[in-house]
Each structure stands twice: as C-alpha cells, then as structure tokens.
Amino acid sequence: MGKTDAKLKIAQLKSSISIPIHRIYVIGGLLVMLGYVGLGVKFALRRRRVAIFTILSIAISVSLLLSSFSMGSSLQKSAGEYIRTTSSPVDITVSSTKWDAPIDTGLMNAISRDPNVINIIPRIEETARVQNGSEWIHLLLVGLNSGEERHIGGFSVTAGSFNLNESFCFMSDTAMQLTNLSIGDHIELHTSAGIHFFEIAGYGNVLDKGVVGPAVIIHISSAWDIFGIRYPDNSSNKLLVEVEDVFGIPATVNRLSSVCGTDFVIANQKSYNLWTVTVFLTQVNSVLGTLVIAAFFIAALRVFSSYFLIFTERKFETGLLLAFGAPRFQVLTVLLTEISIVGITGAIAGVFMSLLTGNIMATLASSIITIVSPINAEVLFEPSFVISPYLLTVSCISGLLMTVLAGLIPAILATRQPVVESLKHVYSGVAGPVSIASKTSKMIWSSLLALGFTLSVLTSAQLISDLFSLNLIRSDLLRVLSVPSFLLLIGGLSTYLARPASLVKIIQKYTRPVIRKLFSASLKRRSIGALLIFNLFVSVSVVFLLSSNVSYTLLSSWENTIGWRSSSANVVAYLDGTAGVEEIEQIRSQQNISEISEISETYQFLKHQAVIESGLVFGIEPETFQNLATIGIQESFNLSAGLAVLDMTNSCIISDFAAQELNVQIGGEVEVADRVNLTVVAICESSAPIFLFTIIEPRFLFVNTETWQGVVGEPFLASGVLLDSQDPESTVSDLSEIPGVYPILVSTVVYDYSAAIDSLSVTINLTLGLLLFVVIISAMLSGWSAATARRREIGMLRAQGMESEEIAKILSLENAVPMLSGLIAGLVVGFLANLSLAHVVKRFSGGHFSFLDYQSIFLVIMIFLISVLTSYFASLRATKAPVADLLSNRQKTS
Numbered sequence: 006m007g008k009t010d011a012k013l014k015i016a017q018l019k020s021s022i023s024i025p026i027h028r029i030y031v032i033g034g035l036l037v038m039l040g041y042v043g044l045g046v047k048f049a050l051r052r053r054r055v056a057i058f059t060i061l062s063i064a065i066s067v068s069l070l071l072s073s074f075s076m077g078s079s080l081q082k083s084a085g086e087y088i089r090t091t092s093s094p095v096d097i098t099v100s101s102t103k104w105d106a107p108i109d110t111g112l113m114n115a116i117s118r119d120p121n122v123i124n125i126i127p128r129i130e131e132t133a134r135v136q137n138g139s140e141w142i143h144l145l146l147v148g149l150n151s152g153e154e155r156h157i158g159g160f161s162v163t164a165g166s167f168n169l170n171e172s173f174c175f176m177s178d179t180a181m182q183l184t185n186l187s188i189g190d191h192i193e194l195h196t197s198a199g200i201h202f203f204e205i206a207g208y209g210n211v212l213d214k215g216v217v218g219p220a221v222i223i224h225i226s227s228a229w230d231i232f233g234i235r236y237p238d239n240s241s242n243k244l245l246v247e248v249e250d251v252f253g254i255p256a257t258v259n260r261l262s263s264v265c266g267t268d269f270v271i272a273n274q275k276s277y278n279l280w281t282v283t284v285f286l287t288q289v290n291s292v293l294g295t296l297v298i299a300a301f302f303i304a305a306l307r308v309f310s311s312y313f314l315i316f317t318e319r320k321f322e323t324g325l326l327l328a329f330g331a332p333r334f335q336v337l338t339v340l341l342t343e344i345s346i347v348g349i350t351g352a353i354a355g356v357f358m359s360l361l362t363g364n365i366m367a368t369l370a371s372s373i374i375t376i377v378s379p380i381n382a383e384v385l386f387e388p389s390f391v392i393s394p395y396l397l398t399v400s401c402i403s404g405l406l407m408t409v410l411a412g413l414i415p416a417i418l419a420t421r422q423p424v425v426e427s428l429k430h431v432y433s434g435v436a437g438p439v440s441i442a443s444k445t446s447k448m449i450w451s452s453l454l455a456l457g458f459t460l461s462v463l464t465s466a467q468l469i470s471d472l473f474s475l476n477l478i479r480s481d482l483l484r485v486l487s488v489p490s491f492l493l494l495i496g497g498l499s500t501y502l503a504r505p506a507s508l509v510k511i512i513q514k515y516t517r518p519v520i521r522k523l524f525s526a527s528l529k530r531r532s533i534g535a536l537l538i539f540n541l542f543v544s545v546s547v548v549f550l551l552s553s554n555v556s557y558t559l560l561s562s563w564e565n566t567i568g569w570r571s572s573s574a575n576v577v578a579y580l581d582g583t584a585g586v587e588e589i590e591q592i593r594s595q596q597n598i599s600e601i602s603e604i605s606e607t608y609q610f611l612k613h614q615a616v617i618e619s620g621l622v623f624g625i626e627p628e629t630f631q632n633l634a635t636i637g638i639q640e641s642f643n644l645s646a647g648l649a650v651l652d653m654t655n656s657c658i659i660s661d662f663a664a665q666e667l668n669v670q671i672g673g674e675v676e677v678a679d680r681v682n683l684t685v686v687a688i689c690e691s692s693a694p695i696f697l698f699t700i701i702e703p704r705f706l707f708v709n710t711e712t713w714q715g716v717v718g719e720p721f722l723a724s725g726v727l728l729d730s731q732d733p734e735s736t737v738s739d740l741s742e743i744p745g746v747y748p749i750l751v752s753t754v755v756y757d758y759s760a761a762i763d764s765l766s767v768t769i770n771l772t773l774g775l776l777l778f779v780v781i782i783s784a785m786l787s788g789w790s791a792a793t794a795r796r797r798e799i800g801m802l803r804a805q806g807m808e809s810e811e812i813a814k815i816l817s818l819e820n821a822v823p824m825l826s827g828l829i830a831g832l833v834v835g836f837l838a839n840l841s842l843a844h845v846v847k848r849f850s851g852g853h854f855s856f857l858d859y860q861s862i863f864l865v866i867m868i869f870l871i872s873v874l875t876s877y878f879a880s881l882r883a884t885k886a887p888v889a890d891l892l893s894n895r896q897k898t899s
Contacts, residue, residue, distance in 0.1 A: 058782055059311045060351040065778070066304040067355025067404035068362050070297050074396045075359075077286075084286060085251050095157055095215065096254055097246035098272045099265060102666075106268040107240040115264050121248045121257045126153045127241035129228040132608075132619050133194040133221065135184050142183050143619065145220040145608050146194065148228025157245065158214045160222075161579065161747055164188060165207025169224040174203035178580075179606070179724055180219035181208040194221065198231050210579045210747060215274075218608040218621050254279060270662065301407055302544055308411035310537040312344060316419035324424050333420045340416035341409060348408025352401040359400075454497025460490035468841045487841030488547065491834045495543055502830055503539035503823045512818060523802075523815050539823035539830075542872075545780050546831020546865050547838060576728040576736050579747040589723055591743050597732040602629035603723035605713065611706070612676040613667040620663055620704035622677060624713030624721050627651045633727040636707070640671055641687035650686040651709045657683040663704040664688050675706065681715045683708065780868055785875040792816055792883030799884050800891025809884040816884075817877035828869045832862065 099116065101107055108127065117125050129148035134141050151169055160167045160175060165188040167175055174192065176184075186192060191202045203223060211220055229236060236242070248257055254273050262271045273279065316323070326336050467483040470476065495502065578592060593601055605624040610617055627648035639661060642650050651658060657675060659667075664685070669675055674682045683706070710721040730736040740748035792799065792813075802812055 062304040063351025064354035068359035071359035099244040101242040124247040128243035148225040161210035163209040168206035173206040175222040176208040305411035313415040344412035352404035457493030539827040542827025543831040550835030637690040789879040813881035816880040
C-alpha cells in the first residue's frame with residue numbers, strides 16, 4: 006500500500022502543478038509579446054524628426070475632423086433654434102378636406118403618439134357671411150383656444166380688447182373695414198349651422214396667428230356649440246402640431262400622412278425655412294467633409310511614405326530579428342506598435358490642436374456675423390466649439406486607424422522580405438533604388454490601373470452624355486465617382502507619369518553640364534519616393550480645385566438660389582383700416598428704404614366647373630413682390646419670367662393645393678367672387694413665405710393690382726407693406742410714429758445666411774491653409790530624407806570640390822520633377838472632375854458653376870514653388886554637414 010500511496014501522491018502533485026505550468030506558458034507568451042511591443046516603443050523614439058512631421062500631419066487631420074464635427078453639430082443646433090424662433094411654433098398642420106371627416110379624438114391621440122410630436126392644438130376654421138346693406142361679405146370664422154395658443158404668436162389689438170369669453174368675438178382689421186361695424190356692435194354671422202350673434206370686443210391684426218384676410222375670431226367652445234353636429238365630441242377640422250426636432254418634420258409629415266389617410270392634408274408649415282437651412286447645412290457638411298477627407302488622405306500618404314522609407318532603411322534590423330527566430334507576426338507586431346505609438350501621439354496632439362483651430366473657426370465666424378449683422382435679433386448661426394466624448398472618441402479612433410492602415414502595407418512588405426536579402430542591406434549612406442518588389446509592384450499597379458480604367462470609362466461615358474446633352478446615361482453616382490475614378494487611373498499610370506522624359510529634357514536643357522549629368526543619374530533612384538510625391542501633388546491639386554469651386558458656388562449663387570426661394574424683406578408694416586394712400590406715401594418717404602412692395606388680401610369663393618371652394622386672393626405688384634417675397638413656382642407658362650407672368654390680363658398664380666382641389670391646370674380658368682374669370686398662368690407651392698409668417702390656409706391665388714380691382718370691385722388699397730431697409734431698426738422706430746401703421750422687424754433668411762456664408766468661407770480658407778502647411782512640410786521632409794539617405798554620396802561629391810548649393814539643386818530638382826508632373830496631372834484631373842460634377846452642382850446651386858477657378862490654379866502653382874524652395878533648403882542644410890561626418894556616415898539618430 007505504501008508504493009500505491011506514493012504513486013497517488015506523485016500523480017496528485019503532477020495534477021496540482023499542471024495548471025500553473027500552462028499559466029506560465031501563457032504568461033511567458035504575453036511577456037514575450039510585451040517585449041516586442043516595448044521594442045516597437047523604442048523604435049518609435051528613433052528618427053524623431055520624421056516622427057514629429059508624421060505626428061503633425063496626423064494631428065492636423067484629427068483636429069480638422071474634430072473641428073468640422075463640432076462646427077457641424079453647432080450649426081445644426083443653432084439652425085434648429087433659428088427655425089423655431091423666427092417663425093410660429095406651429096410646425097405641422099393637419100386639415101380635414103371633407104365635411105363628414107373631422108379630426109376626432111381617436112385621430113388626435115394617434116397623432117400625439119408620434120415620437121416627434123410634443124403638442125397638438127385643435128382649431129375650427131369655417132366660413133361665414135355678413136350682410137352689409139345689399140351686399141354679402143364672406144368672412145373666415147376661426148374658433149381657437151387662446152389659452153392653449155398663448156405661445157403661438159399673438160393678436161395686435163388696434164382698438165378695444167382681446168376677449169373671446171362667452172358671446173364675444175375679435176375681428177381682423179380688414180373685416181371691420183368691410184362690415185362698417187364698431188366695437189360693442191353685434192355681428193350677425195350666417196353659417197352653415199344657422200345664424201349666430203357675437204358682440205365685437207375689439208379688432209386688430211391677426212396675421213401673427215396665421216390667419217390672413219377678413220376674419221372673425223371666436224372661442225373654440227363657441228364654435229363647438231355652433232357646429233356641434235359636424236364636430237361632435239370636441240373634434241375639429243384643423244390641428245396645429247408642434248414637434249421636438251424640426252429637422253424631423255418631413256419624416257413626421259410622411260408618418261402622419263399614413264396615419265391620417267387621404268381625407269386629410271398634412272402641411273409642413275416651415276418648409277421654406279427648413280428647406281433653406283437643410284440645403285445650407287448639406288453644403289457646409291459637404292465642403293467640410295471633403296476637406297477632412299483630403300486632410301486624411303494627405304496624412305495617410307505622409308504615413309505611408311515615411312514608414313516605407315524608414316522600414317526600407319531598417320531592413321538589416323528586421324532581418325536580424327527574423328534570423329534570431331522571431332516569427333514574422335511578432336516582427337510585424339513590433340513595426341505596427343511603432344506606427345501605433347505615432348498614431349496615438351498624433352491623435353492626442355490633434356485633440357489639443359483642435360482646441361486652437363476649432364475655437365479660431367468659431368471665433369472668426371462669430372466675429373464676422375457680429376460685424377455684418379447690425380440687427381440685434383437672433384441670427385441664424387451662433388457658432389461654438391464643443392468637444393463631446395462621442396466626437397472625441399470617434400476622432401481619436403479615426404486618426405489611429407488611418408495611421409495603422411496607412412502603415413500596414415510598408416510593415417507587411419518589410420516582414421515579407423527574405424532574411425538573406427534583409428541581412429545584405431546595411432545602411433551605408435549611399436542610396437540605392439528604392440522600390441517595391443517586382444511581383445508586388447506589378448500586382449499593385451495593375452490592380453490600380455484596371456480598376457481606374459474601368460471606372461474612368463463609365464464616368465467618361467457619363468461626362469460625354471452630359472456635355473453633348475445626349476441623356477443616354479443619367480447617374481449622379483457616376484458623376485460623383487469621377488473624382489476617385491480619375492485619381493485611381495492616374496495612380497495606376499503614375500510609374501509612367503511621375504518622371505516623364507519630356508519634362509526631364511526641359512529641366513536638363515537649362516542646367517549646367519555637371520548638374521545635368523548627376524541629376525540624370527540620381528533621377529533613376531528612389532522611384533517609390535517619386536511616386537509618392539507625384540500622387541500627393543495630384544491629390545492636392547484636385548482637392549484645391551474642387552474645394553475652391555464649391556466655395557465659389559456657395560458664395561456667388563446663394564442670393565440667386567436660396568434667396569430666390571425666400572424673402573429678403575427685413576421689415577413688415579401692417580396697416581389697419583384707418584391707413585390709406587397718405588400713410589403709404591409716408592412709408593415710401595422714409596430714409597434707408599431701398600425697396601417696397603404693397604400687398605392686400607381678401608377671402609372669396611373660387612370656382613372651376615362644378616367645384617366651388619373658398620380661398621384667399623392676394624393682390625401684389627409682381628416685380629417688387631418677387632424681389633422681397635418670391636413664391637416657389639412649380640409650373641408656369643414661362644418659368645424664366647417669374648412673377649411677371651401675372652402681367653397678362655385677368656391672370657392668376659394659384660397654389661398647388663388649390664389647383665388640385667379645383668382640378669384646374671395651367672391655361673384653365675378660375676371664377677372668383679362670381680365676378681371675373683382668371684386664367685391660371687402658373688402654379689406655386691402651397692406654403693408661401695408671405696411676411697415670413699405661417700399661412701394656415703393653403704388654398705390661395707395671386708393677382709396683379711389691376712386684376713385686383715376687377716376681383717373685389719374697388720381700387721387696390723394695400724393692407725400690408727414689405728420693406729427692404731438699410732437700417733431696419735431705425736425704420737421700425739420711424740414707422741411706429743405713423744398712425745395706423747404697425748411695423749415688425751424680421752430676421753431674414755438671406756441676411757443671416759450671408760453672414761453664415763462669410764464664416765464658412767473663413768473656415769474653408771483656414772482648412773485649406775492647414776492642408777497647404779502639410780504639403781509644404783511633406784516636401785521639406787522629402788528633401789531632407791533624400792539628402793540624409795545619401796550622406797556618403799554627398800560627402801564624396803563635397804570631397805571632389807562640389808559646392809553644397811549645387812548638390813542641393815540636384816536633390817531638389819529630383820523632387821521637382823514628380824512635383825511638377827503631379828501638379829499638371831492634378832490640374833487635368835481636377836478639370837475633368839469639375840466637368841463631371843457640373844451637372845450635379847448646377848442643379849444644386851441653381852445653375853452656378855466655375856469650371857476653372859484661376860485663384861485655385863494660382864494657389865496650386867504657389868504650393869509647387871514653395872515646395873521646391875522648401876525641398877532645396879532642407880537638402881542644403883543636410884549637405885552642409887562636415888565632409889568627414891558625411892563620408893563616415895556619422896549622424897545623430899533623428
């Protein structure tokens with residue numbers, strides 16, 4: 006039993022120590038890996054100069070990414086607040102289109118459950134008639150709850166008081182003028198539910214409530230009493246909807262349309278402001294996104310070129326690690342750790358740099374807005390720079406991933422070299438031809454060429470179709486793909502284009518014989534370095550051309566595109582019943598007013614064939630109204646004429662909703678007020694920016710002042726005036742002194758956007774300046790690398806009596822060839838890309854586009870000249886070392 010016990014104890018001992026042994030293996034492996042990681046950290050501290058420039062490129066990219074993210078989110082937030090505060094809080098209206106289809110409590114509950122809806126307010130809007138002698142006057146009867154609507158505009162009381170309790174009503178100025186009644190009188194309203202009497206408590210302007218024309222306002226409870234059969238259980242025919250996210254209004258409209266069905270009209274009451282803001286934010290994000298992508302591309306190219314040269318010069322060290330038994334994966338870990346350290350450092354530096362660049366952008370933008378905006382009103386954009394944890398994380402990870410991915414190929418190529426070949430390479434200071442292995446080189450360039458050629462053929466077909474208006478291919482995707490397609494094609498052909506013989510001959514022709522001979526010999530070396538410089542300048546040229554063209558498009562087309570769809574009036578003057586021709590002439594005589602447009606409105610029956618609907622008729626002077634409050638025309642006899650189509654006798658422009666309700670098209674006739682037949686010459690959108698206030702009634706039409714007299718039976722008399730003033734605050738103050746005139750200061754879309762565009766222009770220029778800095782640094786680093794890799798060569802030339810300046814000229818000319826060829830190729834690609842994108846940008850900007858921006862071309866040429874000079878002085882500094890140090894290849898590790 007003793008032997009058995011001993012065996013059992015041994016077995017137990019073995020089993021007890023087996024787990025620790027496995028753990029020891031795991032811990033040992035981890036320690037080995039940590040050792041290789043530590044080795045990578047040590048390698049990262051070498052060649053500090055290259056690392057610093059690479060970190061700087063990464064930092065600029067990360068800072069631009071953070072700054073653009075922050076600027077974009079800041080603009081989005083400010084724009085949302087602008088839309089909310091410069092118009093009625095009503096975001097969406099739901100209107101019933103059928104007598105027997107009211108908005109009942111069940112439908113109200115379904116609408117209120119929408120995730121973006123925060124409040125709903127019912128209204129009742131009906132028509133009523135009042136007899137004035139032998140004439141019947143049509144009025145809009147509005148039932149509303151003043152308590153629930155206390156935050157939605159207000160009533161401008163001309164006389165009396167605003168009292169909707171019990172049997173009181175409030176009249177609009179126009180209604181009081183038409184009915185010839187006074188405060189305290191009882192109005193006899195003939196409705197579809199019988200005759201009802203209300204005492205007039207007061208009258209004034211009700212446009213701020215979204216009510217246009219002659220109207221009688223009563224409490225909604227009174228309306229329910231009158232129309233109890235039609236609107237049982239507190240139902241209504243109008244619903245005012247407020248949402249949480251104004252940018253989610255279009256999606257909310259679509260959801261509510263599916264909930265409500267075809268018997269209800271769901272209208273986006275902020276379509277104009279929302280449209281202009283969305284377009285502008287899209288433009289801003291596109292420009293900033295393009296610049297960020299460009300910065301990342303240049304930084305990735307910087308990382309790739311730096312580490313390709315570094316790993317090439319350290320072939321011997323890599324071969325030594327492999328010779329001592331290190332697996333290739335662990336050697337790759339060393340190299341990737343070195344790259345990651347640089348990437349992490351660059352990302353952290355980018356965060357700190359973004360504090361500077363982001364605040365500079367925000368401060369400049371705010372300063373410009375303050376300078377150009379004399380109105381003490383809330384402007385569209387209040388830029389601020391805020392770093393959220395999410396943006397911080399995304400930017401840092403993006404910078405690190407970009408660095409690792411850009412350095413992955415050089416690291417893999419370094420570890421795939423045969424050990425014998427790597428050990429043969431000892432850094433001697435005599436540069437040999439630096440190139441990728443033949444198989445890898447052919448595979449890379451063949452793939453780039455095949456992909457670039459295929460995509461370029463497709464995009465070229467689209468380009469030809471656009472240029473000659475063939476309409477054979479109509480794909481925005483192909484138009485946008487033109488930029489990467491042509492870049493890939495040039496990348497595939499770069500081995501032939503980077504150092505063209507014709508360009509080399511021109512340079513040789515104007516150089517001394519000694520420099521010419523040595524330049525020709527040295528040009529055959531460092532082929533990868535030449536390819537990298539060539540592709541860098543191609544990319545930079547394309548980015549500068551495209552970015553500048555987009556900037557030009559934004560700055561030059563804004564007033565004619567976005568401004569064409571919004572109002573440039575910055576003061577609105579409402580006129581009550583006491584104001585007449587004399588008061589309007591007083592308005593015209595005010596100083597600082599550059600343009601004025603009069604407008605009047607009436608509520609009438611509209612008839613086409615057997616269909617009769619009530620709607621608003623606006624009298625306008627087309628030319629001045631077009632400049633101050635243009636409507637969005639969808640169809641017209643002559644689109645280029647704008648509102649001038651109203652010059653035709655007895656013509657009208659009708660809203661799209663009214664056209665659908667009446668089933669009338671362009672060329673058809675609409676009978677108005679049983680008096681006159683009007684020819685429809687254009688159809689406009691159903692939400693017009695009149696006075697920049699919400700229009701609740703989507704059924705309306707426009708006529709000129711001459712036609713107005715035939716419609717209403719009396720001469721045109723304005724009930725409101727739109728003004729464009731050079732000093733809006735002063736104008737409002739002066740107009741307030743005129744009896745019967747009620748001016749309101751309006752923060753206009755175009756005015757605020759002009760300031761925002763100025764700030765965007767500063768942002769773009771600052772970003773392009775940072776990209777310019779990266780390119781110049783890259784050129785300087787390239788010249789310095791070329792010189793330090795050939796110290797013994799330079800030492801031998803110096804020993805034979807050649808001056809440092811001459812050697813620096815040889816090295817800088819060697820870099821100048823791919824720079825110049827890249828510049829030329831980039832200009833060609835940029836021009837072709839601009840042609841390809843012309844169709845998209847013209848549609849996007851209203852027809853404005855610049856095929857060649859001469860300022861951009863000048864800037865790119867300046868970049869080339871500065872880069873050549875920078876490369877020359879960097880090479881000159883390296884060649885001025887003592888000859889003994891150059892020949893012995895003694896240098897500090899940098």
